[in-house]
Amino acid sequence: MFFNSLHFALFLPIVFLLFWFGFSKTKTVQNAFLLLVSYIFYSFWDWHFLFLLLFSTFLVYYTGIKIQDNVSAKSKSLWFWLSIILNVGFLGIFKYYDFFSVSFSNVLLNFGFKVSPITLKWILPVGISFYTFHGLSYSIDVYKSRIKAERNFIDYALFVSYFPLLVAGPIERATHLLPQVKTKRVFNFQQAKEGIFMIVWGLVKKVVIADTCATYANAIFDHYQSMNSLSLALGAVFFAFQIYGDFSGYSDMAIGISKLFGIELLRNFNYPYFSRDIAEFWRRWHISLSSWFRDYVYIPLGGSKGSKLKQVRNVFVIFLLSGFWHGANWTYIAWGFLNALYFLPLLLQNKNRSNIETITLKLNFDSFKTVFHILVTFTITCFAWIFFRANSIAAAFDYIKLLLTNGVFEWQYLANRRYNYEIIMLIILFIVVEWNTRTKQEPISGKQSMLKLIICIASLLAIGTYSDYKEFIYFQF
Template sequence: MLFNSLDFAIFLPIVFLLYWFLVSKKLVYQNGLVVLASYVFYGWWDWRFLSLILFSTIIDFTIGKKLKTESNPTIRKILLSASILINIGFLGFFKYFNFFVDNFVTAFRFLGSEIQPNTLNIILPVGISFYTFQTLSYTIDVYKRKLEPTQDFLAFAAFVSFFPQLVAGPIERASNLLPQFLMHRKFEYAKAVDGMRQILWGLFKKIVIADNCAEFANEIFNNSSDYSGSSLFVGSLFFAFQIYGDFSGYSDIAIGTARLFGFNLKQNFAFPYFSRDIAEFWRRWHISLSTWFRDYLYIPLGGSKGGIWMKIRNTFIIFIVSGFWHGANWTFIVWGVLNALYFLPLLLTNTNRSNLVVVAQGKYFPSLKDVMKMFVTFMLTVLAWVFFRAENMGHAIQILTEIFSGSFFEAPDFHDGSKAIKLIALLILFMVIEWIGRENKYALENIYKLKLPIRWVIYFILVFALFYLTGMADLDQEFIYFQF
């Protein structure tokens, strides 16, 4: 079920009313409804894969309980290994089976042997990368005795399947979200209103920004040989805003929806395109995944405590794994390597934590130095996005070769130039709004401080844009990260 669909527009109010008017008096009823609603939400796409979520839930709940009572270090390691192998095994099979088979065939062909393997027509379960990491964090934290395992299966099932963030995050830690399922929730008007406001802003980012950018990005990338370097570069810019509006928009809707039901989810995006270096960008982009890899991969590998070669090794490992997490394609791995190369100078000069506060904090305008830093960081990110969007390595190289050719200095050409100009103007306005709200958790968070008539004018404009500017794009476009 898509957030930007009529189905969800009907589903959400029904669940909201049942939650607060029918089952609000007892915790077990609240959690039961959350589980039921979450399974309906996920099963709307393909009910067969509900068995995967249920199986992961049972396995990790059982292992968590066993880890609490087991004191033998060897058995505890076996239990943890079982959880990791089962969860990663499912993820690896559905997401990477054919990738490894295809590369196995390519390797043999390179050596002069031709083999005919059996490949499978595997459907990738939506959200498997997200809920797999979420349940893994639970068993790892229980194993490390950082978290007490729950004895409430219903609460744990609700934590694993919570529908707002089930299919595309944020990837919640059990230490933050699970305790919220163990306490009775009471309706808070201010929290619900804030949730609706964040949902509205998320829908704007998805429908108005991302989907309209997708129209041009898809046209240019799908027909890249027909376009000049300048057009390909502008198409890459459109994709940069598409993926940001799409994914951060999903996170905003997820966080806002959770607040309607009394839950607080972690911030997943913190205005990453205002970053002054790549290290800051990765502290602000897909925060839940970046911190997951930091805590469960980078630090266990030794982090930055070892020698210089260990630091370099760990940096490349975490970025390559992050790239591979996004998809079974060499383009994602190269995207990860490229970001590691961007990050390396900061690591070697020990300046990777230079920009920990919001740019131009407390000021209206940034300094010229900050502007230059943001510009360079954004351009590096846009070039890396080419690999993320390209169909394969040859496609990415062809696009970048053309961008860095003489045709970069030609005037960009689009199938609908006037619409492209309007979209560029809209993106500039969007970034101005984001800049004004950059010190908040989302751009419109502090709009409640404005006078009521002004607030309602802004709300009206946003709602009007959702309907009027939807005409520039196709309705019910899936979110990009559904494929990951």
């Protein structure tokens, strides 16, 4: 069930009405109802994998209590590592086993040994990367005594399985979400109104921007051999806005849906394409994942402390892990490696925390430099997205080779018999709207909010009617 589907358009109002008018008497009733709804929501993909989610939930819940209750450091460590190894093990089997099996056989083939890889060819359970990371962070926080183990199974299970964030995040922390889950929610009209605005704006990002850009990006990437340099450059730009509209749109909808039930989720995007360097970009893009790797991998490794060599090592570790988290393909690892290279000059010059303040522009030289830095950051980000979007490393390099050597900058008809003019105008309009609202979490709120809401709904009806139905990109991760 997708947030942009007719099924969900019927599902959400029913759940909302039942929650507030039938299941809001106590915190326990509220949580039990939302947990049941979450399991129903997840079962729409494949109810068989619900048992994997339940097993992962019970495993972390039980080991968390054991970690809390054991006085012996050795026993605590034993239960902690049992939780970590089993959770990571299931993620590895379902998501990475075939990748390692095929890669290993290819390495042996290069040395003259022909081996037929044993592959499982299992379907990747939707959301496994997200709910696994929820469980991992919880286990680590309990082990490090940052939080106490949750003894109410329904409360813990809802933290892991809460349906707005279950399949594609944001990646929540127990320290942020569990206190809200453990408190009875009271209906707040202003909060619900904000939620509706965020849902609509998220739909605009997904249906109007992402799905429209996908039509053009797919036409170019799928036929890149026949495309000239201009079309290939535009293909990278179109994909950049496709993945941004797709994923940030989902995150906005998840946050908005959660507001309807009185729960606030972590912000996941903060206008990343206005970043002035790649470090700022990663503070603004997929914030919940970036901060997860920072807190649970980068800082424990030493972070920015110690020798420069160790700092460089730590940067490459988190970026390669981030790439690998996205999928079992060398293209994602190359994407992570390239972003690590982008980050290195900032780290070596101690400038990775330079651009913290809000962007402001005036008619002066500093503003010209700011715009230049934004354009450079966006350009290198689009270049890295080529690896993310390509089907293979070879295809990515072929794409880049043609982009740099073709030398023809003329408008081309695409496979769907369209020029690029319309989508370029749409992207420019989207950029203007985002720039003018860059200090807000979503553009619809504030003055003339109802007029903005009507315009957004009109654009959804006008463009969404002709938009191809597409899944969310991050469902595959």
